[in-house]
Each structure stands twice: as C-alpha cells, then as structure tokens.
Amino acid sequence: MGVMHASPAPAEPPDLHQIYAAHVGHVWRTLRRLGVAARDLEDATHEVFVVVHRRLPDFDPERPIKPWLTGIAWRVAADERRRARHHRERLGDDVGLGEPAAQPDPEQLLAARQARDLVAQALDTLDLDRRVVFVMADIDQASGPEIAAALGLPLNTVYSRLRVARERFAAAVRRIRLTEGAP
Amino acid sequence: MSDRRDELGLDALLAAERAADDGPDPAVSERLYARVLATAALPTPPPGLEAAAEATTAATSGSAAAGAATAGAGVAAVGAGKLWLVISLLVAGGGVATWQATRPTPAAAVAAADPAPAPQTVPAPTVPAVDPLVAPEPPAPPIQPEPPRAEPPVRPARRPPPRRVAPPVPRTPRTDPDLAAERALLAQVAVALGAGDSAVALTGLRDHARRFPKGRLTEERAVFQVRALQLAGRTAEARAAAERFLRRYPKSMHRPTVQAALTEKSAP
Numbered sequence: 001m002g003v004m005h006a007s008p009a010p011a012e013p014p015d016l017h018q019i020y021a022a023h024v025g026h027v028w029r030t031l032r033r034l035g036v037a038a039r040d041l042e043d044a045t046h047e048v049f050v051v052v053h054r055r056l057p058d059f060d061p062e063r064p065i066k067p068w069l070t071g072i073a074w075r076v077a078a079d080e081r082r083r084a085r086h087h088r089e090r091l092g093d094d095v096g097l098g099e100p101a102a103q104p105d106p107e108q109l110l111a112a113r114q115a116r117d118l119v120a121q122a123l124d125t126l127d128l129d130r131r132v133v134f135v136m137a138d139i140d141q142a143s144g145p146e147i148a149a150a151l152g153l154p155l156n157t158v159y160s161r162l163r164v165a166r167e168r169f170a171a172a173v174r175r176i177r178l179t180e181g182a183p
Numbered sequence: 184m185s186d187r188r189d190e191l192g193l194d195a196l197l198a199a200e201r202a203a204d205d206g207p208d209p210a211v212s213e214r215l216y217a218r219v220l221a222t223a224a225l226p227t228p229p230p231g232l233e234a235a236a237e238a239t240t241a242a243t244s245g246s247a248a249a250g251a252a253t254a255g256a257g258v259a260a261v262g263a264g265k266l267w268l269v270i271s272l273l274v275a276g277g278g279v280a281t282w283q284a285t286r287p288t289p290a291a292a293v294a295a296a297d298p299a300p301a302p303q304t305v306p307a308p309t310v311p312a313v314d315p316l317v318a319p320e321p322p323a324p325p326i327q328p329e330p331p332r333a334e335p336p337v338r339p340a341r342r343p344p345p346r347r348v349a350p351p352v353p354r355t356p357r358t359d360p361d362l363a364a365e366r367a368l369l370a371q372v373a374v375a376l377g378a379g380d381s382a383v384a385l386t387g388l389r390d391h392a393r394r395f396p397k398g399r400l401t402e403e404r405a406v407f408q409v410r411a412l413q414l415a416g417r418t419a420e421a422r423a424a425a426e427r428f429l430r431r432y433p434k435s436m437h438r439p440t441v442q443a444a445l446t447e448k449s450a451p
Contacts, residue, residue, distance in 0.1 A: 016223070020216055025206030033200075042211060046218050053223040115199035138197050144375060144383050155371060159378030173191055 014061065016053050023069055024049075030070050033123055033135045034077040040084070047076045067142050067150030074132040074151065081128065122172035126165055133158055134165035365391065365400045372407050381415035406437045409444050 024045065031044045051072050059068060123131055132151065136142045137158075144162075148155045207215055372387040388411060391404050398404070405428045412421035425445045429438065 016219070017216075020219070024212055024215070025204060028206040029203060042207065042215060045207065046215055046222070049215075049219040050222045053219065112199050112202070115196045116203060119196050119200045139201050141201070143386075144378070144380055145371065155374045156378070159374065159380065163378070170191055170193060173193060173196065177191075 014065070016049070016056060019052060019056075019065065019069075020049055023065065026066055027069055027073055030073045030135065030140075031077055033120075033139065034074060034128060034131055035124060036077050036080055037084070040080060044073075044076050044080050047079075048073050051076065063149070064142075064146060066140060067136060067146045070132065070136055070140065070142075071150040071152070074128070077132075078128055118173060118176060121176055122169050125172040126168055130161045130165035130168070133161040134169060137162050138166070138169075361395070362399055365395050365398045368394070369400055369403055369407065372411070376407065376410055376414065379414060381411050384411040385415065402432055402435060402437065405432070406441060409441055413444060 027048050028041055028045055031041055031048070032038070036044045048069070052069065055072070059065070123135070126134060133147055133153075136147045136150070137144070142150070144155055144158050147153070148158045151158070153161075206212065368387060368391045372384050372391070375381075375383040375387060384407065388404055388408050391398065391400075395401070405424070409421050409425045409428060412418075412424055422445060425441045428435070428441050429445075432438070435441075
C-alpha cells in the first residue's frame with residue numbers, strides 16, 4: 001500500500017519482480033472487481049503483468065503505480081470480456097471472494113463475506129467503463145485527477161461517470177437488499 | 184448523495200471490500216510469475232495485448248494534455264446556472280499543464296473523505312467561449328501592481344524571455360506559458376468544483392498558490408477558494424475568505440459572486 005505514494009528519492013523505475021510482489025493482490029482484486037470470473041483471474045493477471053513488463057520503461061516512477069496498474073487491468077478486463085462473450089456464464093463461480101484473510105470472529109467473517117458478495121453483485125450492474133472509475137474512486141480511493149491520468153480520460157468524464165456509477169451502485173444495493181433481505 | 188449513501192450503509196460495504204486482501208494463493212502466485220517471465224521472454228507478444236499496452240501508454244503519457252485540452256469543455260459544464268460559470272470561463276483557455284504533473288502528493292480520495300453534496304452539474308449547454316482575459320474589455324481590477332514577473336519560471340525555460348520593454352501595459356498575450364499553466368490549473372479546479380470534489384479543488388488551489396504566488400489569476404483563485412471551502416463545509420473559513428476577497432478586490436467583477444456566497448448559509 002505504502003509503495004504507491006512513496007517517492008522521496010527520485011525514483012529508479014521499480015522492476016517487474018518488485019511490482020509483482022507488491023501488487024499482484026491489487027491486480028487480482030481489481031480484475032475481480034471489474035467482473036473477471038474467478039476461473040479467469042489467473043490468466044487475466046498473467047496478461048496484466050505481461051503488459052506491465054512491456055510498458056515498464058514508459059512508466060513514470062513519480063506517479064502512483066496502483067492507478068497505472070488498474071488502467072492496464074481495465075483494458076485486459078475489456079479484452080477478456082470480449083473474448084468471453086460466447087461462453088457466457090461470467091459470474092458462474094465464486095466471483096466475489098477469494099480466500100479472505102484469517103479473521104477471528106466467525107460472525108464478523110460472515111458479515112464481511114456477505115458485504116463483499118453484495119458489493120460484487122452491485123458492481124456487476126455497472127458497465128465496465130463506469131465500474132472501473134467507481135472501483136478506483138470508492139474502493140481504491142484514488143483522486144479524480146489520478147483516475148483521469150491512469151485511464152486517459154478527461155477529468156470531467158471521470159466525475160460524470162463516477163456520479164452515475166454511484167447512483168446505480170446505490171440503487172443496485174437497495175434492490176438486492178429488498179429482494180434478498182441481505183445485510 | 185451522502186445521506187443516501189449513509190442510509191444504505193454503503194460506506195461500510197465499501198470499507199469491507201477495501202479491507203479485502205485476497206489474491207492468488209502462494210502456489211498460484213509463483214506459477215503465475217513464472218508464466219509472466221516466460222511470456223515476457225518471448226520475442227513477439229500475443230496479439231491483442233499490444234493494443235492494450237499502446238492504449239495504456241497513451242493513457243499515461245497523454246493524459247495531462249488530454250485533460251487540459253478538454254478542460255474548456257469541462258468548464259462549460261461546471262457552473263450550471265451559477266455565477267461560478269463566469270469565472271470558470273475566465274480561466275478556461277489553452278494550456279497544457281495540469282497540476283497532476285507537479286503535485287507531489289495525491290489528493291485525498293475523491294469520494295471517501297468528501298462529504299460534499301451531490302454535484303448538481305447538469306450537462307450544461309456549451310457557452311460561447313469568450314475569453315475575457317484576452318478581450319480588452321473587463322474592468323481590469325487594480326490589483327497586482329508588481330511588475331511583470333522578473334524571475335524566470337521554475338520550469339526549464341522553453342524560449343527566450345519576452346521583451347521586457349513592457350511599460351504599464353495591460354494584461355499580456357495568451358501565449359504566455361505561465362498564464363496558460365495557471366489557466367489549466369484553475370480550469371481543473373473549476374471542473375472539480377463543478378463535480379463537488381472539494382478535496383481535489385483545494386489541492387489544486389494550494390498548488391496554484393504555491394506555483395503562482397503572484398500569478399495573474401490570483402483573483403480568480405481567491406474566488407474559487409471561497410467556493411471550495413464552502414463545498415467542503417468549512418463555512419467559517421469560506422466566510423473569512425470571502426470577506427478578505429471583498430476587502431482586497433473592492434472593484435472586482437466577481438464581487439457579486441462572492442457576496443452571494445457570503446449570504447449563503449452553507450454549501451448548497
């Protein structure tokens with residue numbers, strides 16, 4: 001986490017292994033949040049890091065790396081989605097969740113799990129372009145300008161997508177709770 | 184927006200998601216890394232990835248320019264029926280710099296920390312982009328008696344300094360790179376204000392103050408400052424800033440805007 005913003009020393013570009021070790025989890029979760037099915041996560045993560053490897057020389061180490069990685073993940077997820085269009089059961093398996101970290105209290109764990117399921121379902125109602133903005137802003141807590149830079153979008157577009165995404169996300173949560181009596 | 188979010192408990196939901204630290208398990212992770220290295224060693228990339236990579240590069244390197252290029256358009260949507268629009272238009276214009284290029288630390292998160300009300304930005308019709316700064320007209324307020332900046336800009340100079348014969352000439356041409364940078368920066372602030380993102384707006388304003396302490400858009404910065412503080416719910420500071428503005432720029436064309444801000448109770 002701290003890796004992304006720390007740039008006190010005029011930075012050497014990080015090497016692939018460092019990036020992988022520090023951020024494979026972020027990439028994995030981001031892909032999942034962008035709707036890549038659990039069974040495809042490994043392949044998609046692979047693709048992201050192959051692109052990272054190729055693009056590393058162009059990466060500006062002054063900039064936070066997570067949004068940059070998220071931008072790559074977004075494009076890989078879009079490719080993935082195009083490819084997966086014919087075998088269409090995207091949400092087949094346990095999309096929402098990998099193995100959660102060990103947590104002591106089973107009730108807490110259950111609640112967290114339900115929350116994450118709900119988030120996954122609600123995210124799934126968003127189209128990919130809004131979804132990525134929402135994930136970056138409201139989950140990764142990136143700033144508007146960071147998102148704009150990482151995705152190559154005008155700031156204004158970022159804000160308008162975010163606004164719509166938030167509305168839809170909230171509406172989806174409301175709807176899902178009504179139908180399921182969820183948390 | 185924030186009420187509704189609270190009522191639904193969205194913050195808690197998102198916090199749970201944020202706290203997640205799942206990833207590939209160690210065996211998968213190792214295998215994956217080996218695969219990445221193997222693929223990376225191949226001479227030709229698999230098809231499809233190149234495009235993604237190209238696009239990503241464009242995203243990384245081109246974004247500042249893209250952001251600035253569209254700032255004008257963005258700004259048009261900002262004020263939506265408010266006087267702020269006028270000021271937005273004032274700072275709209277060319278320029279390539281965006282503060283993200285120079286900002287040392289990322290701003291606070293867009294959403295999380297920002298209790299600002301839902302942006303009421305309606306996609307506004309584009310307003311004819313008059314540029315009052317180049318037009319001879321606006322009653323140039325008698326601010327900034329200081330001479331045209333003597334010290335060179337912090338950035339590497341791109342071209343020879345303009346002739347310094349300037350007697351008490353009015354405001355200078357728009358080709359001035361500093362002015363362009365100032366405008367681009369404030370245009371971004373305007374976009375953030377329009378979207379209700381006070382954190383980003385305040386960061387941009389700080390950045391502007393740092394880079395252009397005696398810039399030519401300090402007056403506009405001061406107006407934005409009032410607005411940003413208001414948006415952030417810092418009402419007392421907003422009021423103080425407004426009063427300072429009115430004292431300092433007694434003949435400003437932005438007075439009505441700032442006065443209106445003074446009479447508003449809090450963020451709209």
